[in-house]
Amino acid sequence: MTDIAHSAELSRKPARKRTMPESVFGWLLIGPAMIFIAVIVAWPLAETIRLSFTDASLGGETYVGFANYQELLESRRFNQTVVRTFYWMFLSVALKMVIGLIGATLLNAAVPGRALFRVLVMPPWVIPIAIGMIGWLWLYNGYFGVLSGAMMSLGITDGPFEFLAHKQSAFYSAVVADVWVGTPMVTLFFLAAMQGVPKDLYEAAYVDGASRWYRFRRITIPQIMPVIVSMALLSAIFTFNSFEIIWILTEGGPRGATTTLIVDTYKVAIGNFKFGEGSARAVIIVFLLGVFSLIYLFFLNKVNRYYGSGKS
Amino acid sequence: MMDRYTKLQTAGIYAAIAVFLIFILLPFFEMFMASLRPLEHLFRSPYQFWSDDFSFQAYSDMWVTVPLLGRYILNSVYIASMVTLLTMIFVVPAAYAYARLDFPFKNATLGIFLGVNMFTGAVLLIPLYRVLRTMGLLNTYWAMIVPGVAFLIPTGIWLLRSYLEKIPRELEEAAYVDGASRMYTLRRVVLPLATPGLIVVGVAVFIGAYAQQFLFAITFNQKRELQPLPAGLFEFIGYQDVTWNQMMAAALTGILPVMLIFLFLQKYLVAGLTAGAVKE
Numbered sequence: 214m215t216d217i218a219h220s221a222e223l224s225r226k227p228a229r230k231r232t233m234p235e236s237v238f239g240w241l242l243i244g245p246a247m248i249f250i251a252v253i254v255a256w257p258l259a260e261t262i263r264l265s266f267t268d269a270s271l272g273g274e275t276y277v278g279f280a281n282y283q284e285l286l287e288s289r290r291f292n293q294t295v296v297r298t299f300y301w302m303f304l305s306v307a308l309k310m311v312i313g314l315i316g317a318t319l320l321n322a323a324v325p326g327r328a329l330f331r332v333l334v335m336p337p338w339v340i341p342i343a344i345g346m347i348g349w350l351w352l353y354n355g356y357f358g359v360l361s362g363a364m365m366s367l368g369i370t371d372g373p374f375e376f377l378a379h380k381q382s383a384f385y386s387a388v389v390a391d392v393w394v395g396t397p398m399v400t401l402f403f404l405a406a407m408q409g410v411p412k413d414l415y416e417a418a419y420v421d422g423a424s425r426w427y428r429f430r431r432i433t434i435p436q437i438m439p440v441i442v443s444m445a446l447l448s449a450i451f452t453f454n455s456f457e458i459i460w461i462l463t464e465g466g467p468r469g470a471t472t473t474l475i476v477d478t479y480k481v482a483i484g485n486f487k488f489g490e491g492s493a494r495a496v497i498i499v500f501l502l503g504v505f506s507l508i509y510l511f512f513l514n515k516v517n518r519y520y521g522s523g524k525s
Numbered sequence: 526m527m528d529r530y531t532k533l534q535t536a537g538i539y540a541a542i543a544v545f546l547i548f549i550l551l552p553f554f555e556m557f558m559a560s561l562r563p564l565e566h567l568f569r570s571p572y573q574f575w576s577d578d579f580s581f582q583a584y585s586d587m588w589v590t591v592p593l594l595g596r597y598i599l600n601s602v603y604i605a606s607m608v609t610l611l612t613m614i615f616v617v618p619a620a621y622a623y624a625r626l627d628f629p630f631k632n633a634t635l636g637i638f639l640g641v642n643m644f645t646g647a648v649l650l651i652p653l654y655r656v657l658r659t660m661g662l663l664n665t666y667w668a669m670i671v672p673g674v675a676f677l678i679p680t681g682i683w684l685l686r687s688y689l690e691k692i693p694r695e696l697e698e699a700a701y702v703d704g705a706s707r708m709y710t711l712r713r714v715v716l717p718l719a720t721p722g723l724i725v726v727g728v729a730v731f732i733g734a735y736a737q738q739f740l741f742a743i744t745f746n747q748k749r750e751l752q753p754l755p756a757g758l759f760e761f762i763g764y765q766d767v768t769w770n771q772m773m774a775a776a777l778t779g780i781l782p783v784m785l786i787f788l789f790l791q792k793y794l795v796a797g798l799t800a801g802a803v804k805e
Contacts, residue, residue: 341755
């Protein structure tokens with residue numbers, strides 16, 4: 214903007230009325246959104262931190278210092294929940310990345326019908342998660358679901374298999390459902406990134422006799438690496454915070470097998486009205502995600518530097 | 526040529542795509558199949574892959590079993606529309622500021638906005654509950670609209686910003702040199718040019734708003750006639766005798782509005798959403 218003002222001076226236009234300074238105008242424009250976020254996100258966040266030092270419930274609240282935190286850190290069950298949450302996150306994100314990469318590569322292949330396939334991948338992202346989970350509840354049903362039915366007719370199991378009734382299978386079933394929800398977005402972004410890779414890189418490699426696999430490994434992957442790493446972080450945050458999927462499928466059961474931090478927090482705070490103890494859990498979630506993101510961003514910087522910024 | 530595949534390779538690609546699409550579409554397919562089967566045949570064990578008595582009966586029965594179904598769908602559409610409208614009112618000026626202007630703490634404040642993405646509503650439910658209670662908004666539409674807006678503003682700013690950055694500056698500068706005020710330039714020059722981008726971001730926000738209603742609805746609203754579709758249906762899942770065929774019919778009917786919007790606009794939507802990914 215300064216150069217415009219400058220050129221205006223040079224052409225000796227008559228001095229026009231002074232416009233609002235850019236800094237004021239900028240703040241005027243972001244102000245409403247800022248205030249809204251402050252009231253609905255920042256203030257509740259501060260309030261969560263305050264509540265975490267109290268024993269707030271429906272009755273009232275008294276200051277209890279670090280008691281809530283101390284209790285959590287000493288609780289074996291809580292530590293298991295933390296470990297389970299990270300396992301849930303790493304497993305689910307890894308699967309989303311791998312399946313997303315494979316899916317994007319397939320949809321990027323020059324075969325007839327690919328425009329249609331690209332549309333067909335999106336529905337899990339478009340519809341409400343809760344609705345999708347009603348579908349998965351049905352699939353996982355031991356007596357009437359297609360998965361158990363298929364396993365029975367293939368002779369893998371003798372009787373009906375209730376996917377959500379056993380600790381192990383419930384956990385992995387929830388992972389699969391979570392991957393199902395998250396994969397379309399990942400696929401879409403990988404696909405877009407792949408299409409942004411300059412064609413001449415492939416042509417040059419092709420002329421030099423590089424195989425498809427070699428071109429994928431040495432051109433595609435490095436070129437889309439920045440998108441892969443940023444999608445992984447976004448996915449990780451979503452998966453860590455993923456609530457509806459687990460809540461609808463299992464409500465954290467059976468016997469806590471699918472209870473992640475967010476489900477635990479919800480149960481304690483909203484289910485049992487223990488606002489203080491719930492807030493301490495919420496603060497721990499924010500802390501863990503914050504630390505994880507910082508470590509990750511540090512790593513992201515290194516990757517970006519290593520690969521350049523993607524395109525040259 | 527480089528993009529040529531042998532017949533075998535083509536077959537392999539199609540087979541792999543088929544596996545991938547089966548994973549993605551199986552729940553929808555099974556929901557649809559379940560909605561077509563009469564209830565007594567739905568509960569047949571062992572599982573039958575095919576039955577000969579498909580009917581659309583459930584699609585008319587569901588309005589009786591779930592008397593508020595129409596209301597739920599309308600609520601969902603209404604809440605999502607209000608969320609979209611309010612979000613856009615906040616997002617448009619902010620996105621323009623981040624795309625074009627230079628002001629103190631620009632990067633810091635953008636970082637704060639994006640940081641909001643780190644918290645889903647679930648972390649902030651407890652104080653949000655109290656805030657909404659103090660404001661007297663519990664058990665109203667606003668209890669589901671207000672938090673929804675807050676969590677969509679960051680995404681909206683991010684998407685629209687990358688769109689606005691692609692609009693050439695020259696027109697704005699011309700208007701500016703001619704003595705137009707900043708606000709006038711924004712309203713009469715930038716917004717008309719940005720209409721396609723506004724539509725894409727609006728649709729993305731609408732889809733997000735339609736999708737995220739469940740948590741806020743089950744936590745902040747107890748009034749059955751205000752529930753959006755996912756929360757309304759979820760209530761029935763807990764019942765002793767779930768009429769699954771009607772449940773599936775209702776679920777599929779309920780996602781029609783958002784699926785139709787998506788299908789009509791998917792080309793623009795996909796391009797708009799991923800613009801940021803390609804640029805970098």
